[in-house]
Amino acid sequence: xxxxxxxxxTMMEKPERLSPGHRMCAGCGATIGVRAVLRALHEEDHAVIxxxxxxxxxxxxxxxxSAWEDSYIHNAFENAGATLSGVETxxxxxxxxxxxxxxxxxxxxxxxxxxxxxxxxFQSLSGAMERGHDMVYVCYDNGAYMNTGIQRSSxxxxxxxxxxxxxxxVSNGKIQYRKDLSSIIAEHYVPxxxxxxxxxxxxxxHRKAETAIYTKGAAFLNMMTPCPRGWRYEMSEIMEICRLAxxxxxxxxxxxxxxxxxxxxxxxxxxxxxDFLKPQGRFKHLFKPGNEHLIELFQQEVDKRWEDLQYRCxx
Amino acid sequence: MSRxxxxxxxxxxxxxxxxxxxxxxxxxxxxxxxxxxxxxITPSTEIPQMVSSYIAxxxxxxxxxxxxxxxxxxxxxxxxxxxxxxxxxxxxSAGLALMWEELLLAASNRLPIVLTLVNRTLSGPINxxxxxxxxxxxxxxxxxxxxxxxxxxxxxxxxxxxxxxxDPRVHLPVMICQDGFITSHAVENIELLExxxxxxxxxxxxxxxxxxxxxxxxSVGPYAVSAYSMEAKRAQEAAMERAGExxxxxxxxxxxxxGRSYGFFEEYRTxxxxxxxxxxxxxxxxxxxxxxxxxxxxxxxxILKLRxxxxxxxxxxxxxxxxxxxxxxxIMDRCESYNGCSGPLGSEIPAALFRxxxxxxxxxxxxxxxxxxxxxxxxxxxFAELEEVAQGKKExxxxxxxxxxx
Numbered sequence: 237x238x239x240x241x242x243x244x245x246t247m248m249e250k251p252e253r254l255s256p257g258h259r260m261c262a263g264c265g266a267t268i269g270v271r272a273v274l275r276a277l278h279e280e281d282h283a284v285i286x287x288x289x290x291x292x293x294x295x296x297x298x299x300x301x302s303a304w305e306d307s308y309i310h311n312a313f314e315n316a317g318a319t320l321s322g323v324e325t326x327x328x329x330x331x332x333x334x335x336x337x338x339x340x341x342x343x344x345x346x347x348x349x350x351x352x353x354x355x356x357x358f359q360s361l362s363g364a365m366e367r368g369h370d371m372v373y374v375c376y377d378n379g380a381y382m383n384t385g386i387q388r389s390s391x392x393x394x395x396x397x398x399x400x401x402x403x404x405x406v407s408n409g410k411i412q413y414r415k416d417l418s419s420i421i422a423e424h425y426v427p428x429x430x431x432x433x434x435x436x437x438x439x440x441x442h443r444k445a446e447t448a449i450y451t452k453g454a455a456f457l458n459m460m461t462p463c464p465r466g467w468r469y470e471m472s473e474i475m476e477i478c479r480l481a482x483x484x485x486x487x488x489x490x491x492x493x494x495x496x497x498x499x500x501x502x503x504x505x506x507x508x509x510x511d512f513l514k515p516q517g518r519f520k521h522l523f524k525p526g527n528e529h530l531i532e533l534f535q536q537e538v539d540k541r542w543e544d545l546q547y548r549c550x551x
Numbered sequence: 552m553s554r555x556x557x558x559x560x561x562x563x564x565x566x567x568x569x570x571x572x573x574x575x576x577x578x579x580x581x582x583x584x585x586x587x588x589x590x591x592i593t594p595s596t597e598i599p600q601m602v603s604s605y606i607a608x609x610x611x612x613x614x615x616x617x618x619x620x621x622x623x624x625x626x627x628x629x630x631x632x633x634x635x636x637x638x639x640x641x642x643x644s645a646g647l648a649l650m651w652e653e654l655l656l657a658a659s660n661r662l663p664i665v666l667t668l669v670n671r672t673l674s675g676p677i678n679x680x681x682x683x684x685x686x687x688x689x690x691x692x693x694x695x696x697x698x699x700x701x702x703x704x705x706x707x708x709x710x711x712x713x714x715x716x717x718d719p720r721v722h723l724p725v726m727i728c729q730d731g732f733i734t735s736h737a738v739e740n741i742e743l744l745e746x747x748x749x750x751x752x753x754x755x756x757x758x759x760x761x762x763x764x765x766x767x768x769x770s771v772g773p774y775a776v777s778a779y780s781m782e783a784k785r786a787q788e789a790a791m792e793r794a795g796e797x798x799x800x801x802x803x804x805x806x807x808x809x810g811r812s813y814g815f816f817e818e819y820r821t822x823x824x825x826x827x828x829x830x831x832x833x834x835x836x837x838x839x840x841x842x843x844x845x846x847x848x849x850x851x852x853x854i855l856k857l858r859x860x861x862x863x864x865x866x867x868x869x870x871x872x873x874x875x876x877x878x879x880x881x882i883m884d885r886c887e888s889y890n891g892c893s894g895p896l897g898s899e900i901p902a903a904l905f906r907x908x909x910x911x912x913x914x915x916x917x918x919x920x921x922x923x924x925x926x927x928x929x930x931x932x933x934f935a936e937l938e939e940v941a942q943g944k945k946e947x948x949x950x951x952x953x954x955x956x957x
Contacts, residue, residue: 284634284762299773307762310772311629312652318623322588322630322638325614327763329585329636332612340765360626363619 244437247275251305253283258303259295263471265434265461265478266292266376270347272438273374273457274306276445277343284309284323286346288316288357291383292376314356317364317373320346324369343449344371350391351381354417365424365454372448372455375417378463386466390415393486394537395530396518398466403521408530413537421456422492428453430491433460434478440489440500447491460487468517480512485542490549499549506542509535559807562748567741571699571734574706574741575641575667575727576601580611581749582713584665585636585756588616588627590646593679594731595669598641621646625653625664632662633771635761637713639664643731644671647685651692657724658693659787660771663716664724666694667709670832670885671731672921680922681731683832683886686860687895693787695725695794696861700817700835702739704858705729707811710744713753714801720793730833732922748808791862798859815864817856820846821875824853826937829868829900830883831857834918834925838883841930852934853877863899869907878941879912880904881933885919893950912941918953929953 253274260267270292277283283306287293293310296303311319324344330336348357353375361373380398381387387400394413397403401410422429428451430444441459448455462469462477469477481487484507489500510531513519522530569577572595579587579602589599605611616631618624624640632638642650647668657664672682686696695715699705705727712725729735760769775783795815802813819839821827830838835856845852855871872880882901884894892898897915904911916933919925933953939945 282763282765282768286630294774297770297773299775299779302770302773304770305768307764307768308770309630309633309762310774311626311656315623315626315653318588318618318626319630321616321618321623322586322627322632323634323762324630325586325588325616325627326631326634326636326638329612329614330634330763333585335635336763336765340763342763342765359619360623363623366619367617 242439242442244439247438247442250275250279253277253305254296255303255305257301259298260291261464263464263474264291265378265463265474266349268434269376269441269459269461272434272441273345273445273459276442276449281341281343282306283343283345284320286316286320286323286344288346288348288352289313290349290352292347292349294383313352315360316346316348316352316357317360320344320371321364321367321369324371344369345374345449346371347374347376349382350375350377350379350389351383353377354391354415355389362424365421365426365456368426368454370453372457374457374459376459376461378461378466379414380463380466382463382466391417394534395522397521398518408521408527409518416541418456418458422497425495426454426456427451427494428455428491431458431487432489433481433487434475435482436475436479444491466518469515473515477512477515480507483507484509484512484538486512486538488542488545490545497548497551499546509538558751559804560748560751562744562808564742564810565745567743568738569702569741570736570738571702571705571729572597572669572736573601574702575709575729576605577743578706578709578749579613579639580605581744581746582710582753583611583750584613584639586614586616586628586631586638587640588618588624588631588638589640589642590618590621590624592621592643592646594671594735595641595643595646595667597735598667598669621649622653625650625657628664629653629657629660629662632657632664633660633761634763635758637756639666641667641669643669644673644685647689648673651689654689654692654694656772659783661722661787661790662724663713663722665709665712665716666724666726668726668728669731669735670728678921679731681733681833681885682920682922686726686728687886689726690861690895693723693791694861695723695791695798697725697727697859698831698857699727699729699734700833700856701734702741705734706741706743707805707809707813710749710752711801711805711813714804715794715798717756718797719759721790721797723790723794728832733833744809752804752808795862795864813858815859815867816871817858818871819854819856821853821855821871823851824875825851825878826881826934826941827853827855827872827875827877828881828883828930828933829855829857829896831860831896832885834883834885837925837927838930841927841934844927845931845934850934857896863903865903866907868900869903869909872904872911873907873909877911879914879937881937882913882915884915884917887917887920897950912947914940914947915950916953917950923954925954
């Protein structure tokens with residue numbers, strides 16, 4: 237059983253595979269999530285880390301400095317899936333041809349933001365998943381194109397105020413609901429898909445990352461990682477925001493193992509969506525008098541998706 | 552690099568009949584590359600099909616990645632090559648256009664990927680036949696480009712591509728081009744080489760640095776600020792400049808193995824020629840036939856068939872034209888530039904002549920777009936016009952279309 241003897245304290249004693257000194261923002265969820273994923277790598281294993289263009293890439297490998305302790309490849313924005321599938325295939329051949337020793341084990345993990353994953357890199361991701369490369373695609377989902385300055389993505393929640401869906405006199409922010417990418421990748425029938433975020437002890441994230449890395453075949457991890465610039469919360473509030481996303485069922489924790497849907501956490505008392513929306517500046521306009529119906533619409537969508545998920549997990 | 556530069560195993564010639572696509576696939580079987588990501592597109596589709604058959608029958612241990620687009624084909628090729636695997640792919644037309652962004656990254660990351668380009672026009676209108684607009688569209692992406700006249704050259708150039716690309720002085724990707732359908736599908740005689748000499752010629756791929764080097768991790772594809780980016784680009788250009796000598800060295804080794812000689816270009820009956828035609832690809836065969844006929848009638852005409860387009864052998868072209876002592880040059884473009892004045896060769900050849908102070912009359916012709924026939928009669932009419940221009944009987948037409956429907 238993965239993560240059985242898990243303790244955050246012990247985990248934090250492992251050598252970091254993403255070195256400090258990179259240029260990501262204070263209070264950024266992505267780096268916290270990435271470090272947690274990398275902690276799930278067994279120390280004896282090598283890894284090649286892929287990365288779509290985005291905040292993480294431009295801030296972690298700025299020539300001549302790399303924050304990555306493992307081999308790392310950034311190619312372009314929309315092709316992290318395809319790029320890592322090439323690396324993984326090379327590994328297969330070099331093993332087959334005896335150019336790598338029996339003990340030279342490599343694992344393949346690629347990171348992309350929601351722009352590089354849900355949108356521009358969607359085809360490349362879908363192709364890599366369908367072909368079943370032995371790799372993990374980790375989406376650090378912060379719900380907008382943060383690197384270019386907070387433009388909406390298909391992962392942006394409805395009504396969010398972004399720079400391409402600004403709230404204004406005749407606009408309430410983004411019009412559309414968000415795309416449910418975890419389900420879409422699950423429908424590829426890959427061996428492992430999981431949705432996670434930063435929880436207090438990081439156990440959920442750790443266990444899922446470890447399972448994803450050590451499951452043979454293609455795996456997808458959708459990791460909600462708040463962005464203080466885009467979501468406009470107090471930096472110190474990041475863990476509370478993540479907790480509220482889970483407790484309101486906005487971001488449920490689940491996994492799909494060989495096609496079987498498993499709900500990992502059910503709040504004892506599902507909190508109203510306002511609790512998640514309120515601390516974030518991007519939803520400020522929803523709390524103006526007369527906009528109550530917008531929050532109601534948001535709540536209805538959360539409820540509907542939560543019910544769908546419960547149904548899938550109960551089957 | 553573990554390849555020994557001095558040892559060349561001579562090969563017997565094996566006479567065979569095959570198409571250009573078959574010839575390249577046969578070369579792939581002999582080279583046995585590690586990884587081939589590819590997406591089908593006419594007229595290059597047969598290459599991934601044939602390679603897949605070799606794999607299915609256990610003849611090679613290449614891993615084929617059936618990617619979902621050409622963009623992903625080049626992306627996966629970059630991943631595989633950076634990881635330390637010898638990697639190749641094949642495409643045409645829109646496929647190359649879709650790869651465009653990645654072509655730049657393959658070159659700037661200094662990855663010696665080999666791509667077979669089966670030249671086909673770019674849309675629109677959509678059309679599956681040959682011209683050079685795909686290759687010419689990628690002429691400034693940092694790839695070495697070598698064009699082939701026929702199946703034999705496609706085969707020979709392909710085998711030379713790996714030692715050129717992987718040479719530590721170069722480390723650049725190479726595009727081996729052949730004309731769609733005309734070369735790729737027409738079956739012609741060919742002299743194949745034996746497996747063992749080809750394998751020895753190409754050697755093992757042992758890169759200095761690669762992702763899958765246990766205990767020696769590397770980072771590939773940095774963000775670079777302005778303080779570093781320009782140096783990276785200059786270093787890349789310097790590699791392209793060095794590629795010229797390596798191309799000639801590899802050609803010399805290839806001659807020792809096969810008995811067939813290659814240079815930057817082929818000069819066909821250019822000695823004492825008064826009128827020259829610069830041409831590239833399969834149409835050179837037609838042009839040579841026309842030159843033979845014209846020579847019999849006493850016309851002093853010749854052909855300069857460009858083989859290496861990138862790096863552009865500017866000085867050598869200018870010198871060859873100077874040496875011939877010709878009065879006028881027809882520059883043949885199987886591609887439009889849409890710049891309002893000339894095709895790509897129509898811009899670059901006159902620039903080469905001017906910079907090297909070779910002052911001859913040049914006329915740029917556009918021919919064979921989207922598979923339009925180009926015949927011996929067309930060549931004859933070009934030379935006739937060139938003669939009139941040189942004798943002052945006619946003003947030089949600029950940017951003239953050949954074989955256009957009136």
